[in-house]
Amino acid sequence: MDVAAFCRQSHVLVVVGKGGVGKTTATASLALMAASRGLNVLVVALDDSGDLPALFGRDEPFGYEEVELAGPDPASRLRVPGHVRARVITSDAALLEYLDEHGLRRVSRRLVASGALDIVATAIPGIEEVLVLGKVKQIERAQTADVILIDAPATGHALTFLTSPGGLVDAARGGPLRQQAEQVVELLSDPSRCQAIPVTLPEETPVNELIETAFFLEDSTGVALGPVVVNGCYPSREGLDADPAAAAAAAGARVQGAELRRLGAAAAFRRARLGAQAEQLERLSSSLPLPQLRLPFLFSAEIGPNELGRLAEVLAEQVTGLPTPSSAATGPAR
Numbered sequence: 001m002d003v004a005a006f007c008r009q010s011h012v013l014v015v016v017g018k019g020g021v022g023k024t025t026a027t028a029s030l031a032l033m034a035a036s037r038g039l040n041v042l043v044v045a046l047d048d049s050g051d052l053p054a055l056f057g058r059d060e061p062f063g064y065e066e067v068e069l070a071g072p073d074p075a076s077r078l079r080v081p082g083h084v085r086a087r088v089i090t091s092d093a094a095l096l097e098y099l100d101e102h103g104l105r106r107v108s109r110r111l112v113a114s115g116a117l118d119i120v121a122t123a124i125p126g127i128e129e130v131l132v133l134g135k136v137k138q139i140e141r142a143q144t145a146d147v148i149l150i151d152a153p154a155t156g157h158a159l160t161f162l163t164s165p166g167g168l169v170d171a172a173r174g175g176p177l178r179q180q181a182e183q184v185v186e187l188l189s190d191p192s193r194c195q196a197i198p199v200t201l202p203e204e205t206p207v208n209e210l211i212e213t214a215f216f217l218e219d220s221t222g223v224a225l226g227p228v229v230v231n232g233c234y235p236s237r238e239g240l241d242a243d244p245a246a247a248a249a250a251a252g253a254r255v256q257g258a259e260l261r262r263l264g265a266a267a268a269f270r271r272a273r274l275g276a277q278a279e280q281l282e283r284l285s286s287s288l289p290l291p292q293l294r295l296p297f298l299f300s301a302e303i304g305p306n307e308l309g310r311l312a313e314v315l316a317e318q319v320t321g322l323p324t325p326s327s328a329a330t331g332p333a334r
């Protein structure tokens with residue numbers, strides 16, 4: 001499938017998964033891949049900018065104001081024809097802006113300064129999510145970005161994040177809040193506007209959790225699921241079954257005793273790891289009929305711009321390998 005077409009399938013992509021599986025890394029890789037095909041991408045972080053600046057080779061964290069992480073500028077560490085821009089959207093900042101836009105600037109400052117938002121948030125479950133997603137919806141409607149990627153909070157929280165706008169629609173009798181919540185639900189449940197991209201590792205617990213999350217999302221929120229990103233896949237290696245002594249002799253190398261044993265142990269470890277991985281990938285495929293985009297485990301101390309560039313390339317190869325959705329599935333039969 002064409003990479004740009006893949007990225008344009010849905011305006012808002014919410015990247016979801018358990019903490020530590022590589023959600024932020026996958027978000028950044030997807031963003032860079034899209035920008036490398038000339039698209040304008042906005043990455044939305046929810047609490048703070050976290051590791052995103054470092055991934056793109058920048059030192060400074062960012063906040064509510066949009067910054068450019070990659071683009072055609074020669075000064076950019078990652079030069080791409082499109083743009084990767086990023087910002088943090090918190091519920092406080094979104095509320096401030098909402099009130100400002102509705103002529104309530106003075107009230108809004110006092111509300112936030114007094115910590116009243118926390119009280120409001122406790123009293124009205126779902127309001128924080130509606131504020132944040134309401135802001136995302138506004139950006140989506142303004143069409144300033146081709147793709148908006150949201151680095152969602154860790155799974156438990158991500159589910160509330162995506163389900164609570166629906167709860168608020170049910171709870172609020174009317175008024176601007178209900179209207180805002182309804183518009184957010186409309187966004188979440190329209191696959192041409194919004195999809196969730198689940199991220200996992202090829203390991204038992206993360207795969208279990210992903211399967212549960214995926215079923216829950218489909219059943220309870222109406223959020224469409226895009227392909228799964230399976231991060232941290234060990235690449236298979238040739239020769240893992242070879243006898244180290246014979247392989248060394250064939251290569252004309254002198255390897256002896258302890259070294260031979262270590263080589264044998266390393267090969268056994270990798271064989272076991274690849275076997276377990278294959279089993280989990282198979283289980284994932286049979287439980288969830290979603291395409292898989294596999295990212296390699298990188299054996300480097302840190303993931304910076306060079307590694308991110310590599311991950312974005314692999315991702316593009318994987319997307320290219322996906323079948324193009326048939327016209328029968330997406331349009332009228334001919």
Ligand SMILES: Nc1ncnc2c1ncn2[C@@H]1O[C@H](COP(=O)(O)OP(=O)(O)O)[C@@H](O)[C@H]1O
Nearest residue numbers: 018019020021022023024025232296297298303
């Ligand atoms: N493909 C990979 N290869 C090696 N390390 C990775 C890979 N993906 C992520 N990591 C590392 O794993 C850790 C968790 O990744 P991160 O993207 O921050 O996860 P999450 O956002 O889900 O918590 C980070 O230290 C990151 O550098």
Ligand SMILES: [Mg+2]
Nearest residue numbers: 023024025050
């Ligand atoms: Mg993260």
